Amino acid sequence: MPGEAIIRSSLRAVALGVLLALVPALAGAGQAGDAAAGKRLYWDGIGADGAPIRGVTQGDVEITGAQFSCVSCHRPSGFGTSEGGNYMPPIIGEVLFNPRTPDRNRNFKELYQEVQPPGFWARVRQPRMRPAYDAAALARALRDGVDPGGHEFAPIMPRYDLSDEDVANIAAFLRTLSDEISPGVDRRDIHFATIIGPDADPEAAGAMLRTMELFFDWMNKDTEGDTQNPTFSPNYRSNFISAYRYWQLHVWRLDGPPDTWRAQLEAKYAEQPVFATVSGLVEGPWDEIGAFCDDMRLPCIFPNAELPTPGEGRYGYSVFFNRGLALEAEALGLHLGDQDAASGRVVQLHGPGPEGERPARAFAAAMARVLPDVPVETVAYADAAGLRAALARTAEADVLALWPHDMATALATLADAAPRAAQIYLPSAAKEPALATLPPGVMARTRLVWPYDKPDGYHPRKFRIRGWMHSRRLDVSHPRLQLQTYYALTMAQYSLLHMIDDFYRDYMLEIIEHQAENELNPGTHPELALGPGQRFASKGAFIAELAPDTRLGYRVVSDWIVP
Template identity: 50%
Template sequence: MRSDRILRSLIGSANRHRVFAFLFTSLISSAALAQSPGDPALGERLYRTGLGADGRPVTAITQGDVRIAGNQLTCVSCHRPSGMGTSEGGTYVPPITANHLFAAREANRALRNERFKEMYKEVQTERFYQDVRKARLRPAYTPETLVRALREGLDPAGRALNPAMPRYELSDADAANIVAYLATLSKGDDPGVEPDTVHFATIVSDGIDAARADAFVKTIDAYAEWFNRDVRDDLARPGFSPYYRDEFIDSYREWRVHVWRLAGPPEGWREQLERYYAEQPVFAVLSGLVAGDFTPVADFCDAKHVPCLFPVTELPRTAHAEGGYTLYFSRGLELEADALAAWLSAQKASPAHVTVIHSADAYGRRPATRLAAALAARRPGLAIEAHEVSDAAAMRTAIADAAGRDDDTLVIWPGHLAAAATGALAESPPAAWRVLLPSTALDAARALPATVRDKVLVTYPYDKPERIRPDAYRARAWVRSRRLPIVKWDDQREAYFALRMTDWAMAHLLSDYHRDYLIEIIEHEVENSLDPGPQPQMALGPGQRFGSKGAFIMRLDPDAPSGLVAVSDWIVP
């Protein structure tokens, strides 16, 4: 009776039944949540897509009165796949991993590390810095208080969350599912991480010149040795703290790089990678030098959720690449095909008939197929005549046949037959007034006689060779100071970029060794790198996987310092 009188005095009899109904409903919901363990797989779907257990989007209210569907503003869009959060429109988005949610937020090193990373990533708004500086100390979430936060926007201490955080109208099943998933999200270190070591791999396939592969691997090994020496020096002197490094000493790990060598055709690579991984899981794959279609490697990395960071390949997996675990420099030969189609279509004297000769391997077939599709989309009705050749003799015959015709444009994707193609062009100068080759044939094309060279253009998905980047000289000095062989500089420069980018991103992980988080940091910061390798600019957004998006069309000019002169602007098809 005393509690009844208190209720009457506080809220009046008219609201009493409403309060009891609310309390009863809350108790029922809590009981239902306690009885249902939830399905983490359905919770992950809700987190990533906004779809409830019934397959329909959940609904929510944001900013106090804006009704949205769950698939319009998903959890993953702000809190990211790792659950580590980000900044969105000047708003601080906190981490919601299992370790963060289900532990009390106290004024300790973990909270300091979390906020330290956000304070010094980039210039932010004053509102952001004010938000980050708020301690928000609270008890640990329980399943019940977490559901209340999702539905009502209140933390365990009863404080309101940011109004930008949607208040979701969740069924009990959806509530149980999302709680079950969040209890697993980025919980503990990912595979490949040990108390004092992080394991990495680099991948080298058959079909790569031995000296080239050796120089590539030595570059990666030298960087790991250099990194580890600094780690050991800091660990040996924990009291010596320039830049406060010993404040983060618990996050220090040495790198151990394993070289995974792939033998035989690409069809057998997946099995070999599985064996390597079973022997020693790795946290990430550093670069890689692969001859042939990269698809089996990308499929493996997606299946294991292993980041594969900037491999050297002209044949990346372009299908279903977005949101995957492989980050590429560019789309390789497919990008060159798209850029060529855009350039040809934009010419005042655009082609009336295009002859395409391509090798039967993936280096010829894939860009030829891509070019035909891109030209058909841009120039419906354009006559395209394609010839596939399987060996050097067939390549020479096809070029000799094309040389006698009066087609205006000849495109050759020679694949492994570049020497045969350029030799045939020298023997049978074509009547076509422009002959186009990919960047993979550039070395062979430089030897062409002047009678043919003046007609030849090359697609070039790199920066202009004459552009000077000071950090590129530092990269070369770093390689030379370690007496490393330089066989193909672009390979080593791209590997060096991948290593520096990984080094920088790993430093920002601190003790949060989550693979998704590593990718998210690289997505966020890759465009700020001092040296983007041979590319003019690298940029990635959430889920994007191709850093460089364009190409030049170059002509051969032996009088130019690099032997190349651009005849186009940077083409982003």
């Protein structure tokens, strides 16, 4: 009927008008947020207006978002952390906006596996039941420091001056944070890869792989025993049976030049995604591999590499023992700047490619900072003949630093040329060929930049690891490499133990940061520790002299140098 159609049309118009009138109110109460803008606020403390957000902490200390961004405490995964007696809980969407009681297993790390002051235990064990968050509750929490149950946050939690748009944006981002289990893990297995470069020494690679295979076999036997008899430990291991996975190892061997590695890695990953890469042996630059790891958000845990990705590595997905040759070059510069007598003529020779060029640049830059009045003569050479000619021009040098591309050829040329420089400095990788090649007169004037531990360094865990290796009849033919490999595997093991079944890659890296300083050092370095976002566990180096009369062939002659 025409009249009924008119009435229906009028009712629709009225309803539309009411809805449009409500839009501003709805937007203020819980508007749809922009997850990308929320991520910028979470990571950088930048609000919707493009300016740093502001707030207060400890009651009256004014701060900006750049100083106290969310990621600093709640971490990239959103799972939080515990530090200095303070507990930062998970704030992922599944936890905040879920009306169900949070999984108590997620407190396992804080409750049972951390050394904390008594006050921490009291706070963590207090029952903190609360309703699920909504837009209004989240706004109150961020602005006033009160959760939906009326509990007030600790004073260290900032109270931020946020707009409704900021609150909506951060809520939208938190709903996406750690919302899907990472690739490389299924209900039964967790997949790991190790990367071996084309120039890796076959014997060294074999020693590394044998260590990994025995570790994987050990882990899987333990998993099999517990999963087949889960009730032998009621109210403990059986509660965590969902966390158990069998470890599967994939060996990713690369060939060809570095600019082809990315395509090879992508093909291998497409064939079988892995949760992380562990250890590895790469002689060339890590750059292409590092870019792959960052782009795939794939943890690459403690590879054996002398040319890590340049830079600070802040929040990257590759975690290294140290900065490699660049660290050694900078430590040498600081060592020379620390001497009582000023250096006279300083000459550095470097071979082609990044193995020679990168430490040469780092050494020149370090010398310019600490000894700006001492010029550094830098000479590049292409081959043994070029090195011989360059060495002939260093007769009057007080300091000669050599950064070779081909270590064996360079040491043989150095031995034959026998330069008369007062002090000769070599990178740590030169130790074995130098001991085997250099004549006594040259050896006496030669020093190494040594980023590893002293010969008499004591680490209790080293003896336990060696016992593990010997009990499995593992040939320890490359001690440092195999101990470093074991350490990388231990980091993977402990991170999974803490994660329970929260298989998120960012979370794995955060636990590794936390665990690195917990006395798991296998004895390869004086100290191994990582802070939030740090990616180099050892920060310095010694200067060592060659000592063929000692068991290990070297003797430390300086303090620990941290550039």
